[in-house]
Amino acid sequence: MEGKDFDKSRVVSRYPIIVIGAGLGGLGAACQLAYVGKKVLLLEKHNVPGGFATSFVRGRFEFEGALHELSDMGTQENQGSLYRFLERLGVIPDKLQFKQVPEFYRSVFLDGYDVTMPIGVEEYTNKLIELFPSETKGIEDFMEMCKAVLAGIEFIVHKRGKYSAAEVLKEHPWLARVSGLTLAEVFEKFFTNKRLMALIAQLWGYLGLPPHRVNAYAFLAMLITYLKFGAAFPMGRSHALTSAMVKSFEELGGEVRYNALVDRILVENGRACGVELLNGDIYLCDAVISNINPICTTMKMLPQEVVPESYKKQIYAPEIGPSGFSVYIGLNASYKELGFNVHETFINETDDLKKAYESFTKLDPPKYLVAACYNHIYEDISPPGTTQLVLTTLQMGKLWQSVSPDQYHHIKDHIADKMVEMIKDTICPNIRDYIEVAETATPLTYYRYSKNIEGAIYGYTQDILDGPTLRLKSRGSIPGLYQVGAWTNIGGGFSSSILSGRIAAGMYLRDIREGRW
Ligand SMILES: Cc1cc2nc3c(=O)[nH]c(=O)nc-3n(C[C@H](O)[C@H](O)[C@H](O)COP(=O)(O)OP(=O)(O)OC[C@H]3O[C@@H](n4cnc5c(N)ncnc54)[C@H](O)[C@@H]3O)c2cc1C
Numbered sequence: 001m002e003g004k005d006f007d008k009s010r011v012v013s014r015y016p017i018i019v020i021g022a023g024l025g026g027l028g029a030a031c032q033l034a035y036v037g038k039k040v041l042l043l044e045k046h047n048v049p050g051g052f053a054t055s056f057v058r059g060r061f062e063f064e065g066a067l068h069e070l071s072d073m074g075t076q077e078n079q080g081s082l083y084r085f086l087e088r089l090g091v092i093p094d095k096l097q098f099k100q101v102p103e104f105y106r107s108v109f110l111d112g113y114d115v116t117m118p119i120g121v122e123e124y125t126n127k128l129i130e131l132f133p134s135e136t137k138g139i140e141d142f143m144e145m146c147k148a149v150l151a152g153i154e155f156i157v158h159k160r161g162k163y164s165a166a167e168v169l170k171e172h173p174w175l176a177r178v179s180g181l182t183l184a185e186v187f188e189k190f191f192t193n194k195r196l197m198a199l200i201a202q203l204w205g206y207l208g209l210p211p212h213r214v215n216a217y218a219f220l221a222m223l224i225t226y227l228k229f230g231a232a233f234p235m236g237r238s239h240a241l242t243s244a245m246v247k248s249f250e251e252l253g254g255e256v257r258y259n260a261l262v263d264r265i266l267v268e269n270g271r272a273c274g275v276e277l278l279n280g281d282i283y284l285c286d287a288v289i290s291n292i293n294p295i296c297t298t299m300k301m302l303p304q305e306v307v308p309e310s311y312k313k314q315i316y317a318p319e320i321g322p323s324g325f326s327v328y329i330g331l332n333a334s335y336k337e338l339g340f341n342v343h344e345t346f347i348n349e350t351d352d353l354k355k356a357y358e359s360f361t362k363l364d365p366p367k368y369l370v371a372a373c374y375n376h377i378y379e380d381i382s383p384p385g386t387t388q389l390v391l392t393t394l395q396m397g398k399l400w401q402s403v404s405p406d407q408y409h410h411i412k413d414h415i416a417d418k419m420v421e422m423i424k425d426t427i428c429p430n431i432r433d434y435i436e437v438a439e440t441a442t443p444l445t446y447y448r449y450s451k452n453i454e455g456a457i458y459g460y461t462q463d464i465l466d467g468p469t470l471r472l473k474s475r476g477s478i479p480g481l482y483q484v485g486a487w488t489n490i491g492g493g494f495s496s497s498i499l500s501g502r503i504a505a506g507m508y509l510r511d512i513r514e515g516r517w
Pocket of ligand 1: 020021022023024025026043044045046049050051052053065066067068069070071206260261262263291292324326392446449450451452457458459484485486487492493494495497498
């Protein structure tokens, strides 16, 4: 036994596989393994599943904690990867229904520019051409490239890991090309108009980096997936999604323990062999899948003598991505009266998205935020005659670590107030008259709840070095240990995190089949 020995009298039971953390990645892995008949124990420190994918109640409002628009879902007739996965697990159609977001997004700039972009590849392309006719050729070529990227992704998904890099390069050269470029570099090849570029780039907040830094593959894959499969929202909020996944998991024979904070991963003969909870309970196993960020998993939960130096370099090299800053607002008037006429509205102070990103690196009010008005797609998400509005921007979590307790509320309230002001100046001039409840979450809130380093909501930054192809993979630092969630595989976000769990499960099963350990 490596590290501190354990008290054998505290062994509760033994499972083939233990998953630590019932965030989206942990749930994805646990469900997939239960689906193929494995006996899995899922351990979660909270008394509910979901991690960031949760909701909370203030006054008469139950707020969605994170999700704005779910990608890669689609419908029965037009199924994305996530739809197929959830259907296979029995989550849909019986346990959960989804609403489709009717339009893609509204884009508002403080100079008065205000457009609403439709969803659907053709509709989006046509709208861009209508708005920027002199850029027609670039727009058409850009959209063709996006379709080529999607074809490449579908090729990879179809092959289920059985493809060579040479094959992808030959059949889908655009994938390799965009993997090594920033979004700004791709834009330069097609467009000249800055407003057009800012308009297409509106979703950059969903990945946490602006065009001059974000990995083009990650961005274009996200854009075209939304356009092809639409944007969805689960009835009952993301808590209903994670609860339905837990229900399927249990029906498939899985076991969940809540209020189970894992303190350390046990190691014998160099491989993961169990976990010890903070209360001293011990569960033994043959493999551990961790939904805890890879730095904490490796540096806090494992005995240090077993961790290879090369793996430490791998987990410390990438930059940690941003956290969120959100203002959850319950308004005592209907969204129709207040002028919230779309679900997702991006508010921009400027076209210069570099500047907007810089505002996340200071304790300053943002120059870019997104306002989600859920009632627009889901009328009864709040009591009749009220509106649930969530304003979200990004902030680098590190900044907040040095905020002193006596300054915390002052800074938090100042930024929140300026975010409400941005809504007052653009969409709803009298918003302040209708605020019934408001709650603000800072990077410290997101850290406290999820225990992700710096409260990072998408894991590592999704730049050129950390796009979907080069990002940390699921195989952990020692045999029998796997990583899932936003920090791994294809990156942060709902569908990517869930699917990262499925990928890790596949890797574990392959490792067994091939006798890797
Ligand atoms: C405000 C906000 C808005 C967002 N909007 C969107 C959006 O619109 N679309 C989108 O796709 N994504 C969005 N995201 C991002 C998305 O929510 C995350 O990327 C994703 O949920 C991360 O999932 P994960 O698997 O990495 O797990 P996490 O959410 O990090 O969950 C980890 C789990 O592990 C548990 N845990 C931690 N330590 C322990 C321990 N020691 N023992 C046991 N359990 C432990 C935690 O309690 C948690 O349940 C948003 C996030 C936020 C915060």
